[in-house]
Amino acid sequence: MDIYREYILDLYKNPLNKKRLPAADVSGQGDNASCGDVISMQLRFENDIVIDIGFQGDGCAISQAAASLITDEVKGKSIADIALISDGQMMDMLQIPISHTRHKCALLALKTIKKAIE
């Protein structure tokens, strides 16, 4: 198996930042109604910088691995920086080819974070 696919499966089985933050400053929820992916996010800030983030979710390996990757990525970033993360950057983070029908899965976590910080 391609080594990057292996990593995605590993992230699905052993997610990063999969926890509920009790004292979150903001939170958000997102889902893909057509395929059943659900993700909720909580973030804590200090002076506009993300100091902690947690997610809960259910769904396909791509959607859940993307949640692990993006939560790791935004730690230490400002709200303005997060708003600038593009869909393309999210795809690049996954490092595996994502077919058109799975774009929504790959982008759900990023969308949920952006919704939370609005």
Place this chain on the structure above:
Amino acid sequence: MLQMQNLHISVEGKKIVKGIDLVVPAGEVHAIMGPNGAGKSTLANVLGGHPKYQITQGSITLDTDELKDLSPDERAKKGLFLSMQYIPEIAGVSIANFLRLAYNSVKGEKVNPLTFHEVLAKKVKQLDLDEDFLKRSLGVGLSGGEKKKLEVLQLLVLEPSFAVLDETDSGLDVDALKVVAGGINQFHNPDRGVLLITHYNRLLDYVEPDRVHIMKDGRIVQSGGKELAKNIEKEGYNVIPANAQIPMEKNS
């Protein structure tokens, strides 16, 4: 600091190591040299925690921790690293996965596999290896040089506080020897100690030891600076009698 005090080791009732006192402070590189059968590899295996050997007397401490009763994985978590002379082969476990899971286990934290892979890929290139090396099965079908480089790669990735390297130089051509020595030098810093076990002083031309110890018949019979290794090169091990009792610096 790795310290052995009056260490006696037996295997299947046979005494192999007969009282070793050795202190390797953090930041120093010490070399143990000696003829075949002196007990060097036994000593390395015992430091790593091999269950076949019995410590009949004495102690091994890393900083303040007594290692004697710890399992190999517990020793690794305390910061000890052993590079074996002959590495095991595990088909189906990729080098990339092995290193990542070993890292997670030793450090007690879960790393992002993708960022970890980036770091890994850089270190692999430093050792003159291709990134595809990481996809291969652990130890399986590796050349002699690749096996030794795999050991050094582990050293660079796991960043232990103390490394015991058993014959990490054996069977290497001069280019690979330089790469391996470069890796050891890169690992070595004022907080990390290295104990090199070797037959020849070829590696010592590239990795400069602070002290050289000559081991013969289960004892350290002579200790000195790196010039000692040069003498051995010229005169062989036979000039040193096995029962030579050179006083060790007890207070070092």
